[in-house]
Amino acid sequence: MSHDDFEIEPVEGLPEKPPEGEQILWQGRPDWWRLSIEALSLKWVAGYFLLLAAWQFISVVDLMPLGRAIGAAVPFLLLGLVVCGLLIAVAYVQARATMYTVTDARVVMRIGAALTVTLNLPYTQVGNAMLDLRKGGTGTIALETLGETRLSYLVCWPHIRPWHMRQAQPALRCIPEAERVAHLLAEAAQARVSVPKVTRDLPARAVAAE
Structure with missing residues (x-):
């Protein structure tokens, strides 16, 4: 699900090259100014x-x-x-150290300034995505994970949906063109989840013999 990422990235934001056939649909970082306001409460x-x-x-x-x-x-x-000034510096460093990647199979979040962590979220493990659109087109896309997936709120902060601590929801925070990215993500997730799984149907005799 996640791991510390200290290796040289073959593709920026990804710990390894995507598998053959997987396409990168979008990559981006948080807007550092909006991050300082929304995640670090600069105005308050x-x-x-x-x-x-x-x-x-x-x-x-x-x-x-x-x-x-x-x-x-x-x-x-x-x-x-x-x-x-310190809050602005923290937001800038966090934004520069972050890379969000949306592919046709998953969402990958390379986060963390001091300790780099990569979150790999296949669409089959994402139950819902919520868009919080703000002025100027920036926004946050929070991902609700399924099953037994558990993430640390503190490790993921500030790339997390605020105040959802019991069931932490990783989020693409304060990204530009958030509405367009949300549409890309929704279409890719729907296509990936609806792909039928093909399994071999054994003949009746073979089943009986087993």
């Missing part, structure tokens, strides 16, 4: 520090000159800039 963090700075200013403006009151709020703004 920035708003929190702005609120702290405003609270500090309001608390002291009646007790000291205006210039000193503004100066008392500045450290909160500087700290907020540092924290937001």
Whole structure:
């Protein structure tokens, strides 16, 4: 299902060359800016520090000159800039280290900046796919796995559907042209799952002899 991937990739995003006949339909990475906002809550963090700075200013403006009151709020703004900068850096590194691949047989997710992990998700193990479309065409496609498949929420984060911890759902996070990719994935999955399995029908005598 998954394994640590430390080998040189013959095809970017894949631990080995696709089997003969398997076609790559799409490859892409998260949009790092949208990832910082949606997965790392950049706007909420920035708003929190702005609120702290405003609270500090309001608390002291009646007790000291205006210039000193503004100066008392500045450290909160500087700290907020540092924290937001770190979040943006993490989102950028995560996005650059990620490669999502959709083929006509499976979804492959090469994820992780410090520890690279490759998730291999055949369509026969995917029960449902949910599209969360956002402004500008970016969106997240979450994959609901079937059977006994169990994934670690922490290992997959942030490439995971938020708040679904008991049954973690891997997700193609904040990808451009998400609606088009979702259609590609849906058509490929439907075609793969509906392919009939051909088995040999033994003659009645052979069955009786066994």
